[in-house]
Structure formats: C-alpha cells, structure tokens
Amino acid sequence: MSGHPTYQPQGPFMKWMERRLPIASLVYSSFVAYPTPRNLNYWWTFGGILAFMLAVQIVTGVVLAMHYVPDANLAFNSVEGIMRDVNYGWLLRYIHATGASFFFVAVYVHIARGMYYGSYKEPREVLWILGVILFLLMVVTGFMGYVLPWGQMSFWAATVITNLFSALPAVGHGIVTWLWGGFAVGNPTLNRFYSLHYLLPFVIVGVVVLHIWALHMVGQNNPTGVEPKDERDTVAFTPYATVKDAFFVGLFCIVFAYFIFYIPNYLMHSDNYIPANPSQTPTHIVPEWYYLPFYAILRAIPSKLLGVTALAASIIVLAFMPWLDTSAVRSANYRPLYRQFLFIFFAAVIGLGYLGSQEPVGGYVIAARLLTAYYFAFFFIILPLLGLFEKTKPLPNSISEAVLRKGLPAGASGPPPAGAKT
Amino acid sequence: MYRHRSFMIASVLAAVLSSTASLTAYAQDEPPNPPMQQWSFSGPFGQYDPEQLQRGFKVYREVCSTCHSLKLLSFRNLADPGGPSFTEAQAAAIAATFQVTDGPNDKGAMFQRPGKISDYFPPPFANDQAARAALGGGLPPDMSDLAKARSYDEGFPWFIVDAFTMYNEQGPDYIHAIITGFTNAPAGFSQPPGTYYNTYFPGHAIKMPPPLHDGQVQYTDGTPQTVDQYGRDVAAFLMWASEPKLDERKRLGFQVMIFLIVFSGLLYFTKKKVWHDVELHPELEKPRAPTEYQH
Numbered sequence: 001m002s003g004h005p006t007y008q009p010q011g012p013f014m015k016w017m018e019r020r021l022p023i024a025s026l027v028y029s030s031f032v033a034y035p036t037p038r039n040l041n042y043w044w045t046f047g048g049i050l051a052f053m054l055a056v057q058i059v060t061g062v063v064l065a066m067h068y069v070p071d072a073n074l075a076f077n078s079v080e081g082i083m084r085d086v087n088y089g090w091l092l093r094y095i096h097a098t099g100a101s102f103f104f105v106a107v108y109v110h111i112a113r114g115m116y117y118g119s120y121k122e123p124r125e126v127l128w129i130l131g132v133i134l135f136l137l138m139v140v141t142g143f144m145g146y147v148l149p150w151g152q153m154s155f156w157a158a159t160v161i162t163n164l165f166s167a168l169p170a171v172g173h174g175i176v177t178w179l180w181g182g183f184a185v186g187n188p189t190l191n192r193f194y195s196l197h198y199l200l201p202f203v204i205v206g207v208v209v210l211h212i213w214a215l216h217m218v219g220q221n222n223p224t225g226v227e228p229k230d231e232r233d234t235v236a237f238t239p240y241a242t243v244k245d246a247f248f249v250g251l252f253c254i255v256f257a258y259f260i261f262y263i264p265n266y267l268m269h270s271d272n273y274i275p276a277n278p279s280q281t282p283t284h285i286v287p288e289w290y291y292l293p294f295y296a297i298l299r300a301i302p303s304k305l306l307g308v309t310a311l312a313a314s315i316i317v318l319a320f321m322p323w324l325d326t327s328a329v330r331s332a333n334y335r336p337l338y339r340q341f342l343f344i345f346f347a348a349v350i351g352l353g354y355l356g357s358q359e360p361v362g363g364y365v366i367a368a369r370l371l372t373a374y375y376f377a378f379f380f381i382i383l384p385l386l387g388l389f390e391k392t393k394p395l396p397n398s399i400s401e402a403v404l405r406k407g408l409p410a411g412a413s414g415p416p417p418a419g420a421k422t
Numbered sequence: 423m424y425r426h427r428s429f430m431i432a433s434v435l436a437a438v439l440s441s442t443a444s445l446t447a448y449a450q451d452e453p454p455n456p457p458m459q460q461w462s463f464s465g466p467f468g469q470y471d472p473e474q475l476q477r478g479f480k481v482y483r484e485v486c487s488t489c490h491s492l493k494l495l496s497f498r499n500l501a502d503p504g505g506p507s508f509t510e511a512q513a514a515a516i517a518a519t520f521q522v523t524d525g526p527n528d529k530g531a532m533f534q535r536p537g538k539i540s541d542y543f544p545p546p547f548a549n550d551q552a553a554r555a556a557l558g559g560g561l562p563p564d565m566s567d568l569a570k571a572r573s574y575d576e577g578f579p580w581f582i583v584d585a586f587t588m589y590n591e592q593g594p595d596y597i598h599a600i601i602t603g604f605t606n607a608p609a610g611f612s613q614p615p616g617t618y619y620n621t622y623f624p625g626h627a628i629k630m631p632p633p634l635h636d637g638q639v640q641y642t643d644g645t646p647q648t649v650d651q652y653g654r655d656v657a658a659f660l661m662w663a664s665e666p667k668l669d670e671r672k673r674l675g676f677q678v679m680i681f682l683i684v685f686s687g688l689l690y691f692t693k694k695k696v697w698h699d700v701e702l703h704p705e706l707e708k709p710r711a712p713t714e715y716q717h
Contacts, residue, residue: 038700080494080567083667090667091674235700243693250686257682261675262466262588265570270593273571273664274563283624354578 005033030216035234036241037222039399043113044220046106048245049252053103054208058201060096068148070194072187075150076275094264100142101267102256104290107135115321116342118330119221125322127214130207132319137204139291139315144197146288150190151272156285158185158193164311167304184278224402225330226395233399284359292356293349297375299360300368310372317379324379326387334393338386345378453622455574456599459654461591463661466676469669470662473643475506478659481639481652483516486565489557489630491545494566495663498539504669505662514539558616560629569593569661593664594657596622601653604632 007025009018018025067086069078082089111131114120120128147158162179166172181188219228228234235241259266267289271282287295297314301307317324332339348371355368396402462471479500482492497517500508508516517537522544525532537544545564547553554561563571573592576584583589599622607619607626617627634649641647645655662668 077494084494084499090671094671239696240700243689243696247686247689247693250682250689254679254682254686257675257678261671261678263585263590264671265590266585270571270573273567 007033030212030237031242032236032238034216034237035228035231036220036237037228037399038233038235038240039222039224039403040220040241040244041223042244042248043109043116044222045245045248046110046113048241049106049249050103050110051208052249052252053099053106054201054204057096057099057103058205060092060099061198061201064092064096065198068194070148070191072150072190072276075148075190079149091260094260096145098256098259098264098267100145101288101290102252102259103138104142106252107138108290111135111318112346114221115345116332116339117221117223118225118325118327118332120321121225121325121330122322123218124214124221127211127218128322129319130211130214132315134204134207134211135318136315137200137207141197141200141204142288142290144193144200147190147193148197149272150276152274152276152280152282153269153272153285155185155276155278156282157287158189160285161287162189164298164304164308167308169305186278221330222399223331223333224396224399225334226397226399226402229398286357289353289357292354293352294356296352296356296368297372299356300365300372310376314375317376321379321383324383326384327390327392328387329392329395334395335386335390336393337390341378341382341386344374348374348378453574453624453626455576456592456595456622458589459591459595459598459657461594461658461661463658463668464591465588466672468672470504470658472505472507474655474658475662476508477641477643477645478655478657478662479506480641481634481656482565482659484639485633485652486656487543487546489546489553489562490565491547491562492543492565492663493545494542494564496540496542497537499666501539502666505666506659510539517541520544558629560616562630565660565663567664569597569657569664571664572596591661594661597657597660598650598653600628601634601656602650 007018007028009015009024014024017023064082067078067082067089069075079093082093084090086092114128114131143157143161147154162176162185165175165179168175177183179189180186181192222228269286286292294311294314298307298311301310327335327338329335332342352368352371352375355364355371358364360368461468462474463469482490497513497520498510500506500513500516501510517539520537520541520543521534522537522541523532524535527533547556550561570593574596575581576592600620603620603622604618605621607613611619611626613619614627617629618631619626620628634652636649637647639647639652645651665671
C-alpha cells in the first residue's frame with residue numbers, strides 16, 4: 001500500500017545484497033511495514049500461534065526422528081527408549097504429542113474466527129481454500145503421527161481409518177491393500193506412514209507460504225469486516241502486530257506447558273501404552289479428540305459409503321463457504337441471525353465431538369444424526385438463505401469510525417448498511 | 423421476529439443436547455470407579471517417595487515378578503535419581519540375585535550367569551505361550567508401562583474437572599483397586615471357571631488369583647503389612663516404572679511456568695506501551711511507522 005515506508009538498505013553489505021537478492025526488503029515489506037488493520041482483536045493472534053506451533057512440531061519431530069525406529073517390532077520400544085534413556089527425550093515426546101493437540105486447538109480457533117468474521121468472503125476465497133487444504137494436510141499428518149508409537153490405539157486407528165477406503169465401490173479393496181502395502185496393517189504400513197509423516201509437514205510449510213502470500217495480496221480482514229480505507233485504519237505489522245502476537249503466544253505457551261508438564265497423558269489414550277497386538281481388538285477404538293466430531297458424523301450414517309462421503313464432505317464443504325454464504329456483510333457482529341446460527345453450529349460441533357467419544361448406541365445415535373443434519377443444513381440451507389432474508393446492522397464507514405464509536409451507545413450515529421460491500 | 427425464531431432453534435438444540443447428556447451408561451455390568459488414593463507424586467509439586475518405591479519394589483520382586491515381566495526396566499534404573507534411590511552397589515547386588523541368559527559363548531551355546539547392573543529385568547517366562555501354558559491360559563501383562571496403560575472412564579463432566587485438578591493417577595488408583603478388590607462373588611453372578619471375582623475388574627472375572635495377603639511381605643521400617651498398604655506401595659512403584667522422569671518433569675515444569683508467566687507479563691506491558699498511543703487517542707494520533715518507532 002502506498003504511504004508506507006519501504007526498505008532502505010543500510011551499510012555496504014546490505015546495499016550489495018539488495019541488488020542481487022532483495023530478501024531483506026521482502027522480509028521488511030511482509031513482516032515489518034505490512035499494514036494490518038488497527039482494530040484486530042486477540043482472535044487474530046492464532047495465525048501467529050499456528051506458525052509457532054508448526055515450528056515447534058518440526059523441531060521436536062526432527063530430533064525425535066533421530067531416535068525413533070519405524071519397524072513394527074521395534075517402534076514401541078524405541079518410543080519407550082526415548083521416554084526413558086534419551087536426554088530430555090520425555091520432554092521432546094511430550095511436547096510433540098501434546099503439541100499435535102495444541103496445533104489443532106489453535107487451528108480450530110483460527111477457523112472459527114474466520115467463520116465468525118467472514119474472512120472467507122471476496123476477495124479472500126483463495127486464502128480461505130488454502131487454509132482448508134492446510135487443515136486437511138494437518139488431519140492426515142496428525143493421523144499418521146498417531147500411528148507411529150505402534151501402541152494398541154495406533155494400530156487399530158490405522159486399521160479403522162484405512163478401512164474407510166474399502167467403502168468405495170469396485171476400487172475400494174484394491175486401494176486399501178495398496179495403502180497397507182500388504183493384506184493387513186503391518187510393517188510396510190508403518191514404514192510409509194513414517195516417511196509421509198516426515199514429508200507432509202514440509203508440504204504444510206509450502207502451503208503456509210502460499211497462505212501468507214495470498215493474505216498479503218488481499219490484506220487481513222478485521223472485526224468490522226470493512227476494508228481499511230486510509231492510513232488511519234492500519235498500523236504497521238511490526239511492532240504492533242508482532243508484539244500482540246508474541247504476548248498471546250506466551251499465554252498459549254502457559255496452557256501448553258501446563259499440559260506438557262502436569263498432565264502429559266491427559267490427551268492420550270491409555271491403551272496406546274500397550275504394544276500393538278493385531279490379534280486383540282481394544283474394547284473401544286476412539287480417534288484422537290480432534291477428529292471426534294468427524295468420527296461422529298461418520299458413524300451417524302448407517303451406510304458405510306454414505307458415512308465416508310459425509311465425513312469427507314464435512315471438511316470439503318468448508319472450501320465452498322465463500323459461495324454458499326450469499327450475504328454481502330462479512331462480520332457476524334453486524335449479522336444478528338448468522339451470529340446465532342453460527343454459535344449453534346459451534347455447539348453442534350462440540351456436541352458431535354462428545355458423541356464421537358461415546359458408544360454409538362440408543363439416544364447417542366439419534367443425537368449424532370440430528371447434529372449431523374444441522375452441520376450440513378448450516379452450510380447448504382442456512383448460509384444461502386440468510387443472505388437473502390437477514391436484516392443486517394448498519395456498518396461503520398471505516399475502521400477508525402468503529403474504533404471511535406466504541407464508547408458511544410450502540411447505533412448512536414450509524415450510517416445505513418449501504419456500504420456493506422467495500 | 424428474528425430473535426424469536428432463533429430462540430426457538432436454540433431451545434430445540436438445547437433439548438437435544440440435554441437429552442444426550444441425561445442418557446445413562448450403556449453397559450449394565452460396568453465396574454465402579456476405583457477409589458482415589460493419596461499419592462506423594464500427585465499435584466504440581468508431587469514427587470516419588472523413595473522409601474515407598476523401595477517397599478513397592480520389594481512387593482514386586484517377591485510376589486508380582488513370579489508371573490509379571492518388567493522388560494523395559496534395567497537394574498541400573500533402580501539407582502537412577504527420582505527413583506527408589508538404591509545405591510549403585512545395592513542395584514548391582516539386586517541384579518546379581520537374578521539369573522540372566524547370555525551368549526552365545528565361544529562354543530556357540532547360551533549360558534546362565536548372575537545379572538549385572540546393565541542388564542534388563544529378565545522375564546519370568548520365555549515367551550507368552552510359556553506363560554499361558556503355565557498359568558492356565560491367562561497372560562500376565564508386562565508391568566513396565568502398566569500404570570499408564572490402565573485407566574478408567576469417569577465420564578462427563580469429571581474428565582474436564584480432571585484437567586484442572588491435575589488428576590493423572592487413574593492408573594495407580596486402578597492397580598490399587600484391583601489388588602484390594604478381590605471379594606466373594608455376589609449371589610447370582612456366574613463365575614467363569616478359572617477366574618476370580620474382582621469388584622473393579624471389567625466384567626469382574628479376572629484370571630489372576632488374589633496375589634497378596636496381610637503379612638506376606640516383610641517390611642523392616644514399621645509400615646503396616648496389609649494388602650491395602652502393599653497395593654499402594656506396588657502401585658507407586660509401577661507408576662515410577664512407567665513414568666521414571668516424573669520428578670524431573672514436575673521440577674522443570676515449575677521453572678518453565680515461572681519463566682513463561684514472567685515473560686508473558688513483560689510482553690503484556692511491552693504490548694501496552696507500544697499500543698498506548700493508538701488506543702488512547704485513535705482520532706488524533708496517526709500510528710507511527712516502524713522506522714519512526716525509536717527511543
């Protein structure tokens with residue numbers, strides 16, 4: 001944007017470098033001078049938290065990989081060796097295992113924030129779709145990581161999830177055999193999961209670069225959903241956004257550390273401390289907590305093929321939000337009905353998460369079906385219709401006006417909602 | 423009108439959720455939750471009690487080790503800091519009382535020799551099949567990870583409360599409950615042959631006979647020699663066996679928490695100072711560009 005300072009190389013080396021590889025000015029314009037809306041709240045810090053968590057997972061993961069052995073007979077004991085004999089191995093493993101959970105905590109907050117403030121809407125569709133791809137990559141990477149310790153839950157989760165592909169007509173069983181590298185989950189499966197678990201985080205890094213690039217093309221959304229109009233509406237990324245992000249990364253780390261040091265096994269399943277045994281099925285096979293809502297959707301539908309389809313659709317539908325939502329107003333702060341339906345949607349997802357952890361019997365099945373119905377109705381019925389019928393609140397003319405009006409009574413001098421589309 | 427409609431939807435959803443929550447447990451034969459015990463290692467500053475671990479080790483060695491292996495532990499671990507705190511000489515002496523298979527020697531034969539401090543605990547049976555054959559079909563689980571591999575489901579909302587109370591001791595509570603949970607089967611319970619009734623075992627039919635009775639293991643420090651105390655001590659020992667770095671973890675955790683809280687506090691005040699002008703006079707002050715932001 002015009003009016004913001006550009007990078008002026010200081011000193012002969014930086015001047016020499018600038019003419020050959022202007023990396024310093026790229027960093028400067030992307031992470032220093034980059035204008036961010038001045039009214040971003042703390043929900044916006046979760047993007048930075050996610051970048052931090054990705055780095056934590058890669059660093060701890062690379063060190064763990066130095067000690068881990070991807071062999072069906074040795075994997076479990078090699079993880080125990082890390083816990084018992086590697087210097088600070090227990091710390092690395094607990095950071096990495098708990099880190100997966102906290103990565104998902106952050107991504108769910110990040111997605112929820114995007115849904116609440118309409119961050120998926122024009123012109124941020126590609127940014128949003130890249131985010132959905134990142135989430136899918138995280139789901140796959142997390143699942144493969146969970147298989148590596150080769151405990152009972154690892155083995156049986158791998159069996160259940162890979163078996164989902166067998167629901168596909170004609171090619172299903174062939175695909176499953178191909179995924180396994182054999183006729184059951186075994187050593188070849190573990191080996192390829194390890195290889196992919198090491199590869200995919202770097203694919204995530206690549207897509208994150210695209211995600212940030214797309215973000216810097218269109219600029220950040222903000223709580224009003226009104227685009228910044230002039231310089232009074234924005235502040236420089238550094239120091240304003242960086243220090244705010246850093247503060248919340250600190251708070252996030254306090255909760256993260258609490259889990260690592262005081263309840264490291266709280267988010268894990270005790271059965272995964274039993275070595276994998278292909279001849280003994282655990283009484284309840286449950287996925288990690290962050291997959292539970294999707295697991296509940298899968299089980300809510302009696303037909304296996306339709307269940308798998310619903311499971312896939314429940315994530316992929318997110319990518320179509322920019323077009324399913326017909327409203328011109330972005331932020332739920334100005335969309336009273338959308339706001340309510342969205343909070344019910346969040347509650348439904350949490351409810352599905354709880355149901356995913358329970359036995360699929362009796363009333364639980366009925367409840368899971370109702371919530372699944374709401375999940376999809378939200379995207380396919382509520383979102384398209386709301387845009388047509390909802391009476392939105394008046395939007396502020398600019399971000400600065402919204403900031404100034406904060407102290408005044410609501411609607412004191414609100415302009416008409418005509419300026420909805422900026 | 424809008425408000426009315428969304429209120430209706432919200433109340434329908436609330437009804438669905440509450441009907442779900444009020445559903446009672448599905449299985450009729452669920453065992454009761456193990457009673458919570460006091461553990462020296464619970465809570466943010468909890469640490470193992472070395473004397474208790476030594477007593478627990480005595481129980482393991484004299485009773486449990488007849489059937490249960492401890493494959494992931496080595497005799498040297500007995501002298502590790504944060505453990506039973508045996509001296510190295512004591513650990514070596516304990517190792518020497520075990521016979522370990524070594525070899526092959528220069529004639530190509532395997533041979534038995536007394537254990538060394540670097541050896542792992544030798545298993546009581548050569549393999550799972552040998553254990554089953556000797557014990558009437560039952561397979562005693564390896565005890566290295568047992569205290570972390572056993573748990574029980576407390577259900578909603580207790581699993582949320584646990585996160586705040588740092589209740590992490592489901593495993594040792596369960597082990598203690600199993601050891602003390604042997605009793606006569608209630609009338610009408612059909613006990614499968616070769617099993618024993620245990621209040622806390624899922625299905626109540628456990629293949630392990632009651633392993634301990636009062637006075638069975640001699641304590642020299644005046645600790646009561648009861649099954650309840652044996653169960654407590656051996657459960658503490660097994661918790662250490664499965665989580666040997668707990669003392670170090672909680673000590674380091676406290677330092678990390680102090681650092682993070684102070685660091686976040688400093689970041690908060692830095693943030694406040696940086697944002698001071700922007701938040702105080704949004705209409706007057708044009709936020710400064712980073713190049714202007716110098717003191």
